[in-house]
Amino acid sequence: MPTxxxxxxxxxxxxxxxxxxxxxxxxxxxxxxRGDVAxxxxxxxxxxxxxxxxxxxxxxxxxxxxxxxGERMDFSSLSxxxxxxxxxxGVGDKITLPLAPLVAACGVAVPQLxxxxxxxxxxTLDKLESIPGWRAALSNEEMxxxxxxxxxxxxxxxxGLAPADKKLYALRxxxxxxxxxxLIASSIMSKKIAEGTxxxxxxxxxxxxxxxxxxxSARELAETMVALGxxxxxxxxxxxxxxxxxxxxxxxxxxEVQESVDVLAGGGPADVVELTLAxxxxxxAGAGRTDVDPAEVLASGRAMDAWKAMIRAQDGDPDxxxxxxxxxxxxxxxxxxxxxxxDAMAVGLAAWxxxxxxxxxxDPVQAGAGVVWHARPGDPVTAGQPLFTLLTDEAxxxxxxxxxxxxxxxxAPEGTPFTPGPIVIDRVS
Amino acid sequence: MPTxxxxxxxxxxxxxxxxxxxxxxxxxxxxxxRGDVAxxxxxxxxxxxxxxxxxxxxxxxxxxxxxxxGERMDFSSLSxxxxxxxxxxGVGDKITLPLAPLVAACGVAVPQLxxxxxxxxxxTLDKLESIPGWRAALSNEEMxxxxxxxxxxxxxxxxGLAPADKKLYALRxxxxxxxxxxLIASSIMSKKIAEGTxxxxxxxxxxxxxxxxxxxSARELAETMVALGxxxxxxxxxxxxxxxxxxxxxxxxxxEVQESVDVLAGGGPADVVELTLAxxxxxxAGAGRTDVDPAEVLASGRAMDAWKAMIRAQDGDPDxxxxxxxxxxxxxxxxxxxxxxxDAMAVGLAAWxxxxxxxxxxDPVQAGAGVVWHARPGDPVTAGQPLFTLLTDEAxxxxxxxxxxxxxxxxAPEGTPFTPGPIVIDRVS
Numbered sequence: 001m002p003t004x005x006x007x008x009x010x011x012x013x014x015x016x017x018x019x020x021x022x023x024x025x026x027x028x029x030x031x032x033x034r035g036d037v038a039x040x041x042x043x044x045x046x047x048x049x050x051x052x053x054x055x056x057x058x059x060x061x062x063x064x065x066x067x068x069x070g071e072r073m074d075f076s077s078l079s080x081x082x083x084x085x086x087x088x089x090g091v092g093d094k095i096t097l098p099l100a101p102l103v104a105a106c107g108v109a110v111p112q113l114x115x116x117x118x119x120x121x122x123x124t125l126d127k128l129e130s131i132p133g134w135r136a137a138l139s140n141e142e143m144x145x146x147x148x149x150x151x152x153x154x155x156x157x158x159x160g161l162a163p164a165d166k167k168l169y170a171l172r173x174x175x176x177x178x179x180x181x182x183l184i185a186s187s188i189m190s191k192k193i194a195e196g197t198x199x200x201x202x203x204x205x206x207x208x209x210x211x212x213x214x215x216x217s218a219r220e221l222a223e224t225m226v227a228l229g230x231x232x233x234x235x236x237x238x239x240x241x242x243x244x245x246x247x248x249x250x251x252x253x254x255x256e257v258q259e260s261v262d263v264l265a266g267g268g269p270a271d272v273v274e275l276t277l278a279x280x281x282x283x284x285a286g287a288g289r290t291d292v293d294p295a296e297v298l299a300s301g302r303a304m305d306a307w308k309a310m311i312r313a314q315d316g317d318p319d320x321x322x323x324x325x326x327x328x329x330x331x332x333x334x335x336x337x338x339x340x341x342x343d344a345m346a347v348g349l350a351a352w353x354x355x356x357x358x359x360x361x362x363d364p365v366q367a368g369a370g371v372v373w374h375a376r377p378g379d380p381v382t383a384g385q386p387l388f389t390l391l392t393d394e395a396x397x398x399x400x401x402x403x404x405x406x407x408x409x410x411x412a413p414e415g416t417p418f419t420p421g422p423i424v425i426d427r428v429s
Numbered sequence: 430m431p432t433x434x435x436x437x438x439x440x441x442x443x444x445x446x447x448x449x450x451x452x453x454x455x456x457x458x459x460x461x462x463r464g465d466v467a468x469x470x471x472x473x474x475x476x477x478x479x480x481x482x483x484x485x486x487x488x489x490x491x492x493x494x495x496x497x498x499g500e501r502m503d504f505s506s507l508s509x510x511x512x513x514x515x516x517x518x519g520v521g522d523k524i525t526l527p528l529a530p531l532v533a534a535c536g537v538a539v540p541q542l543x544x545x546x547x548x549x550x551x552x553t554l555d556k557l558e559s560i561p562g563w564r565a566a567l568s569n570e571e572m573x574x575x576x577x578x579x580x581x582x583x584x585x586x587x588x589g590l591a592p593a594d595k596k597l598y599a600l601r602x603x604x605x606x607x608x609x610x611x612l613i614a615s616s617i618m619s620k621k622i623a624e625g626t627x628x629x630x631x632x633x634x635x636x637x638x639x640x641x642x643x644x645x646s647a648r649e650l651a652e653t654m655v656a657l658g659x660x661x662x663x664x665x666x667x668x669x670x671x672x673x674x675x676x677x678x679x680x681x682x683x684x685e686v687q688e689s690v691d692v693l694a695g696g697g698p699a700d701v702v703e704l705t706l707a708x709x710x711x712x713x714a715g716a717g718r719t720d721v722d723p724a725e726v727l728a729s730g731r732a733m734d735a736w737k738a739m740i741r742a743q744d745g746d747p748d749x750x751x752x753x754x755x756x757x758x759x760x761x762x763x764x765x766x767x768x769x770x771x772d773a774m775a776v777g778l779a780a781w782x783x784x785x786x787x788x789x790x791x792d793p794v795q796a797g798a799g800v801v802w803h804a805r806p807g808d809p810v811t812a813g814q815p816l817f818t819l820l821t822d823e824a825x826x827x828x829x830x831x832x833x834x835x836x837x838x839x840x841a842p843e844g845t846p847f848t849p850g851p852i853v854i855d856r857v858s
Contacts, residue, residue: 007603007605008603008604008605011476011604011605012605015476015479015480015605015606038468038469038603039467039468039469039472040467040468040469040471040472040600040603040604041472041603041604041605042469043468043469043470043472043473043476043604044472044473044475044476044604044605044606045605046473047440047444047472047473047476047477047480048476048480048605050444051444051476051477051480051481052480171469174436174437174467174469174470175437175440175469175470175472175473176436176437176440176441176444176470176473176474176477177444177473
């Protein structure tokens with residue numbers, strides 16, 4: 001039972017730029033979870049944290065208090081080490097889908113507890129739910145059994161993990177206090193540490209389509225989260241990766257599953273393969289398995305076998321046809337030349353407006369909706385060739401989706417020199 | 430109907446140090462009053478305002494929006510001009526009691542809508558309620574009739590005036606957002622402007638026993654409020670007055686009524702008389718009556734006549750004996766010499782702990798409780814003479830009251846040179 005404090009005392013301390021004590025932090029998180037600190041008090045505190053910051057000790061304690069608000073999973077009984085990956089969210093970011101079975105096929109268990117998408121970046125569970133029969137909800141026992149038998153599980157995070165974070169996250173969403181690095185970092189890390197993974201790789205996106213628009217803020221978030229992981233004894237590294245351009249050639253649900261299966265089959269867009277392998281190497285290294293080459297395992301077909309086993313274990317049919325949108329609309333290239341820019345936010349918004357994502361958490365998503373693009377920056381294009389295919393079940397959605405694509409790409413005259421930037425920008429450990 | 434905005438949009442604007450637009454301010458105050466903006470959203474906005482500030486236009490608009498949230502009184506039908514006074518709250522601050530009838534006796538009507546005390550500074554209504562029979566609640570019609578017949582009314586502000594402020598004030602109290610000058614100024618001025626007074630004098634207290642501890646912050650608050658009054662067409666001036674030392678010789682309820690009656694009878698402590706006259710002159714000047722000398726009117730007994738008429742009009746008996754505390758305790762001077770310091774906060778807390786004030790707004794107060802001091806800074810004292818008399822109905826309250834007086838006064842050796850500072854420190858107009 002934490003020492004008794006007073007909500008106003010804690011708010012005033014942070015408002016007046018003092019450090020919060022360990023005892024104040026433990027109390028306020030516990031009391032908020034129990035309802036003894038009111039939403040309006042936590043909102044004022046969150047705004048004070050956003051504007052006045054927290055130091056490493058405070059953030060670490062805050063994270064620990066959120067972990068302590070709920071249950072903590074334990075995978076120490078598994079016969080293999082565990083590693084997980086978390087992405088801060090990007091457009092076309094289906095990397096978890098090929099990555100989890102690939103790492104499992106390399107001998108490291110992947111306990112991936114995911115959320116549903118809100119906004120333009122989509123959610124891993126929404127994508128997987130386009131597979132006929134597949135179910136996201138697993139009991140802890142089912143999860144543990146699947147980790148032992150298949151080595152990979154992607155499922156919905158239960159309500160028992162970090163309930164303080166769940167409540168605080170919903171509050172921040174409506175009070176303009178989402179964009180606080182201490183709160184973002186502690187939110188992500190409390191869930192990942194409570195999840196019980198032994199190693200963690202963070203994919204911190206930076207660019208127009210990412211939550212972090214600047215490299216500086218992305219680096220600060222990455223460094224904060226890596227420090228939190230270290231403080232909690234979780235082997236944590238972060239990659240800063242580009243999210244100015246969307247990943248691969250698809251953004252949506254079923255279309256991203258198909259692209260992931262292409263990668264597992266040895267094909268797929270080069271950038272998706274590159275980032276999957278880079279993250280796999282980090283996860284394997286974090287779990288102490290530097291002896292396995294994930295590129296070889298991918299080429300061998302064993303990652304595909306793990307994918308099928310993983311989908312079947314959750315009642316999905318990996319061989320069933322994926323849902324297709326009822327309506328499609330093609331956007332053609334306005335001129336010949338080189339595609340020099342494809343804006344992640346424009347594509348993400350278009351996919352969202354087509355029905356691939358949701359505005360409120362109770363909204364449904366369309367399995368077949370999304371955007372497919374037929375060139376990536378650096379590719380030559382010919383006037384009149386298909387540049388985008390827009391997919392939706394409701395044709396009336398095309399107009400607003402087209403509006404969001406407007407100005408979202410550039411075609412430069414043929415011969416314009418252009419070199420796409422790297423996908424992995426930096427590494428923080 | 431204000432333009433529709435979104436709560437998060439308004440919060441983000443202030444969070445990110447932008448000016449709020451008139452339309453955003455109008456909307457957020459209206460929507461908060463109606464319940465469309467939630468308490469947690471307003472709490473986050475209030476913290477952002479506290480930390481990032483508002484400029485004069487924003488504060489003026491904010492005040493106007495709070496006024497527009499409720500009814501606005503109109504005294505233009507009265508046969509004489511109106512003037513009111515507002516004090517930011519001090520220990521022993523009974524000035525409203527002699528001041529309102531004095532100014533009325535000078536020919537200017539005083540519509541004083543007051544609140545109850547919360548914390549160590551006491552409330553005008555609590556003091557008046559120690560008079561047998563007196564009632565604080567008047568209808569608007571009763572108030573207007575009394576202003577015409579008696580010229581002065583001190584009564585409870587109805588729920589109809591600035592309901593947005595009422596709701597916001599309660600929220601700020603529990604969210605650590607009280608100490609924001611834009612919010613303090615707009616809270617006070619929205620009520621005073623809605624009250625419909627033609628002229629307004631602000632008594633901004635500064636010192637240990639005041640809300641504003643430093644002269645700089647008191648001056649900023651005074652200047653902000655004077656500007657708001659000007660923007661609303663109310664003739665407004667502010668006096669910055671000392672609140673390091675409590676006013677007069679009493680802090681409590683019935684004891685302060687008695688001291689006020691002493692002043693109206695031509696006696697009373699010199700500082701109470703001085704401040705009452707200074708504020709009366711400002712109110713008269715604001716109402717255009719520079720031809721009347723309040724000192725003469727006070728000496729003539731006409732202010733006392735107005736007091737009795739005012740009390741009777743609200744069913745009180747001005748000649749009835751005032752309630753007395755059941756228990757008393759005397760603190761004697763530890764040595765002979767000169768009283769060089771009497772701390773307002775120490776005295777205020779002692780009176781509050783004796784039962785004169787309340788901790789929560791639903792708590793009752795004791796009419797007889799309080800502190801009487803028998804010397805003021807500059808007065809000679811003799812070892813063993815009574816220095817304080819503590820009054821309460823519950824003897825078990827003495828210990829904590831005595832603890833708060835400890836260290837709250839200094840007696841210097843006889844002959845120590847000491848000159849008390851001025852009561853009126855500065856004037857802002």
